[in-house]
Amino acid sequence: MVAFKTRKQWTEHFEPAEDYGFFGPDSVTWKVWTYPTSLILGFVRSVTIEHLDPNLTAAVVQSGGVKYRPHTRYSRTIRYFAMMVVGATEPTARAADVLVKVHSKAIGDDPVTGSTYDANRPSSQLWIHMTAWHSILYCYEKFGPGRLPAHEEERYWAECARSAELQTIDPEAVPRTRAEVAAYFAEWRPHLAASEACQDMVDFILPLGVALPPTLGRVRRTAMAPVRWVLSKGVISTYPKYVRQMFNLRQGPVMDAVARVLNKLFHAVTARSLNLQFQMLYLLTPAAAPVIGPALLGIPAKNPVTMTPREAQAAYGFDIPAEAHHDIRARQHARVFERNEKPSDEGLVESQQHIGSMDPYESARVG
Structure with missing residues (x-):
């Protein structure tokens, strides 16, 4: 547990970011993604729904990372998302470049569809991207301040498309309105599958114990059980009926209403307390704290500028992700499919040097 501090002490605790990244403090992205609903509700909603893509489930199950090092998987993913939305341009562009290499190993045969999967495939990347951006906004609206004004929502989806430049996605394929987002998910629905492996992963993730560090003592873990229950019920309350059916979840309208009230209250209180926000952050993903902290506190960047990902990739000498590291991807393909x-x-x-250690005990240390 980190010590409680005044705003001034927290401000002195963090180094300013080198620049304002890809969006900046006046962006809708900073407004939505830095609200407390993102850290657990939005993230867990997105990663569970993602598993309805059988290709993604095959990649996750065959890698074993979520089951065997759940906290590091959670922490590293949150750190990368934090870099994407509020991090400085150079380290984020570098991390995105490295992720192409990481995803090059996530290839293989999908036993559900009989096809192959490839985590760098643009359609797979777009599915992950859209479930994340949609879930973060959905939980912000449902459990936070409410629906964005029309002009802010338009900016949010434009910023979502800009962020896609960090992945192998074609930014032109990214939906840019609420209606287009709804149409995108409707088009995906026939391709979704709730396999036994998918349901097993959702059952593993939803109790939320996966987010807790292995160093957390039994007393504190037990004390947090009611909070985890409320948060888990909140996540389930966001699922449409067909998703609940696919996940084999039973939660009725009364529990949905209770979960909504409790989660709105919990996140409203948390949003008003920097110390509660940093307690959650350092408990769940201390590696992300140096990235998120300056944005939460409004610490001015050393260089108050923003870039697009394409501008950053050109400035720092990185290929755009769709064209990056074909040599590594070819070697991995030969290993898996030929040999x-x-x-x-x-x-x-x-x-590990860019998005955090895979050692569960090292990743749980307070920075």
């Missing part, structure tokens, strides 16, 4: 070997971990090992 029937496991993919190498070269990108995964390199990623």
Whole structure:
């Protein structure tokens, strides 16, 4: 547990960011993603719904990362998302470049569809991207301040498309309105599958114990059980009926209403307390705190400018993700599909210096 501090003490605790990243403090992205609903509700909603893509489930199950190092997987993912939305341009562009290498090992055969999966495939990346951006906004609206004004929502989806430049996605394929987002998910629905593996992963994630560090003592873990229950019920309350049916979840309208009231109250109180926000942040993902902290506190960046990802990639000498590291991807493809070997971990090992350690005890240390 980190010590409670005054705003001044918290401000002195963090180093200013080098720049304002890809959006800046006046963006709708900063407004929505830095609200407390993002850290657990929005993130868990997105990663569970993602598993309805059988290709993604195959990649997750066959890698084993979520089951065998759940806290590091959670922490590293949150840190990367934090870098994407509020982080400085150079380290984020570098992390995105390394992730292409990491995803190059997430290839193989999908037993549900009989096809192959590839985490760098643009359609797979777009599915993950849209479930994240949609879930973060949905939970902000449902449990936070409410629906964005029309002009802010328009900016939010434009910023969502800009962020897609950090991945192998074609930014022109990104929906840019609420109606287009709804149409995108409707088009995906026939391709979704709630396999046994999918339901097993959702059952593993939803109790939310996966987010807790292995160093957390039994007393504190037990004390947090009611909070985890409320948050989990809140996540379930956001699922449409067909998703609940696919996940084999039973939660009625009364529990939905209770979960909404309790979660709105919890997040309203948390939003008014910097100390509660930092307690959650350092408990769940201390590696993300140095990225999120300056944005939460409004600490001016050393260089108060923003870039688009494409501008940053050009400035720092990185290929755009769709064109990056074809040599590594080809080597991984040959290992997996031609020689029937496991993919190498070269990108995964390199990623630790950019998005956090894979050692569950090291990742749980307070920075």
